[in-house]
Amino acid sequence: MELKILIDRYQTAINTVTRSVNNTLKNKVHADITTDQFSTLHYIHTHDSSTSTEIAQAFGIGKSAVTAQINRLFDKGLIERKRDEKDRRIVYLSVTDKGVEFIDFTEVELHKVLGKHLSHFDKHEIHTFIEALEKLAKLMEE
Amino acid sequence: MELKILIDRYQTAINTVTRSVNNTLKNKVHADITTDQFSTLHYIHTHDSSTSTEIAQAFGIGKSAVTAQINRLFDKGLIERKRDEKDRRIVYLSVTDKGVEFIDFTEVELHKVLGKHLSHFDKHEIHTFIEALEKLAKLMEE
DNA sequence: TTTAATGGTTCAATAGGTGAACTATTCACT
DNA sequence: AGTGAATAGTTCACCTATTGAACCATTAAA
Numbered sequence: 001m002e003l004k005i006l007i008d009r010y011q012t013a014i015n016t017v018t019r020s021v022n023n024t025l026k027n028k029v030h031a032d033i034t035t036d037q038f039s040t041l042h043y044i045h046t047h048d049s050s051t052s053t054e055i056a057q058a059f060g061i062g063k064s065a066v067t068a069q070i071n072r073l074f075d076k077g078l079i080e081r082k083r084d085e086k087d088r089r090i091v092y093l094s095v096t097d098k099g100v101e102f103i104d105f106t107e108v109e110l111h112k113v114l115g116k117h118l119s120h121f122d123k124h125e126i127h128t129f130i131e132a133l134e135k136l137a138k139l140m141e142e
Numbered sequence: 143m144e145l146k147i148l149i150d151r152y153q154t155a156i157n158t159v160t161r162s163v164n165n166t167l168k169n170k171v172h173a174d175i176t177t178d179q180f181s182t183l184h185y186i187h188t189h190d191s192s193t194s195t196e197i198a199q200a201f202g203i204g205k206s207a208v209t210a211q212i213n214r215l216f217d218k219g220l221i222e223r224k225r226d227e228k229d230r231r232i233v234y235l236s237v238t239d240k241g242v243e244f245i246d247f248t249e250v251e252l253h254k255v256l257g258k259h260l261s262h263f264d265k266h267e268i269h270t271f272i273e274a275l276e277k278l279a280k281l282m283e284e
Numbered sequence: 285t286t287t288a289a290t291g292g293t294t295c296a297a298t299a300g301g302t303g304a305a306c307t308a309t310t311c312a313c314t
Numbered sequence: 315a316g317t318g319a320a321t322a323g324t325t326c327a328c329c330t331a332t333t334g335a336a337c338c339a340t341t342a343a344a
Binding site for chain 1: 321322323324325326
């Protein structure tokens with residue numbers, strides 16, 4: 001069936017892209033952070049007073065996995081923990097100054113590389129691509 | 143810049159899709175194999191007399207990582223190793239009958255789920271999507 | 285025939301993940 | 315007010331995936 005071939009092509013291509021982004025992050029940017037860690041850091045940066053549970057839900061992983069991730073970022077001095085004064089179970093996460101600096105630098109470098117590749121596409125091409133991907137993601141979310 | 147937003151949207155969507163495929167594989171199909179393992183198994187199936195080095199190159203990972211992966215599949219009785227008679231350094235990998243059965247079953251189940259989602263797209267939409275992804279992959283490969 | 289190079293494995297270390305058990309705290313309700 | 319359930323987060327034991335260096339066996343090259 002044709003579906004089979006399309007899925008194969010998708011898998012092969014998406015592997016290449018994902019691997020390439022990881023390598024870019026590793027080589028061109030900073031050696032001392034992984035793609036997963038950067039994703040978490042970035043999430044905390046863009047979501048004010050986020051919590052572990054929220055991140056676990058957003059990333060579809062267990063809370064204990066988030067704790068481990070948070071610890072790694074904390075040990076590197078990139079994020080802070082702050083207990084809620086009213087509900088003392090909750091720990092709010094935020095990015096430190098060092099963390100913000102790190103994100104800014106990393107994004108500039110990452111966008112340099114990606115921007116170069118994306119210049120081979122026209123605007124319409126990019127938009128239909130992203131929209132198709134988002135449509136698929138939305139369908140799969142349920 | 144607009145690029146920043148596009149990359150964010152891409153990251154969010156691709157995370158959802160990848161996670162969803164993983165979960166489908168885990169829940170609906172077999173509990174006893176991971177997505178990575180299935181990818182390797184599938185590669186061996188579709189590439190005749192493949193070797194560790196070849197897989198390492200195709201997946202962009204080290205040889206030792208492949209050995210570990212191969213061992214897991216071997217322990218489950220899904221693949222076989224066969225030494226080359228002429229050049230005795232080379233070990234050819236092939237999928238066992240049990241492995242082939244496993245792949246067939248898994249693909250049917252996976253395609254059921256994916257097919258249902260993809261029915262919301264028209265042919266043209268799917269093709270431009272895959273082609274854009276492959277174009278990006280190709281650009282990034284260098 | 286020494287010396288390279290190649291193919292694969294082993295080993296220690298790190299990251300990422302699961303799921304269950306646990307602590308602390310707040311909520312709900314009779 | 316007091317007991318039990320729910321919630322937030324951590325810890326623990328265990329597994330998968332990956333790296334990179336050291337290593338063994340084998341073949342190729344000088």
